[in-house]
């Protein structure tokens with residue numbers, strides 16, 4: 103299991119506090135548009151965290167919905183990029199995004215009626231969702247991008263070869 107994933111899972115599994123998700127360089131794919139989107143997703147997650155800390159249920163639900171909406175836009179943008187560069191496993195990646203979105207919509211609907219402690223649980227789900235996309239899912243196209251000079255190759259990142 104990669105180190106970054108451990109770190110994020112640790113954040114997600116803490117029941118007592120709502121943490122801010124820190125962006126760290128290992129999360130970068132090297133593709134400017136994708137990284138910009140991923141940073142924005144982190145920013146939106148932190149706004150949900152702020153709302154939970156402030157005990158503001160309405161703001162939390164609003165921010166949560168914004169996160170899911172932006173994630174949907176991000177997935178579509180990422181798919182266009184992958185199509186353009188001829189990523190061979192694009193169908194698998196699209197299917198993966200769609201599955202994540204089904205889960206995200208379910209969590210969003212659940213959170214619409216959630217209060218207090220349950221909001222924290224929803225937040226943890228949200229962090230898990232982010233980790234699934236950035237850390238698990240998107241790892242699969244980085245080696246392809248490096249091999250095809252779409253992103254600079256970075257030998258310090260240990261991504262699996264396709």
Ligand SMILES: [Fe+2]
Pocket residue numbers: 136140176180235236240
């Ligand atoms: Fe992504």
Ligand SMILES: [Fe+2]
Pocket residue numbers: 177180195199235239240
């Ligand atoms: Fe993705």
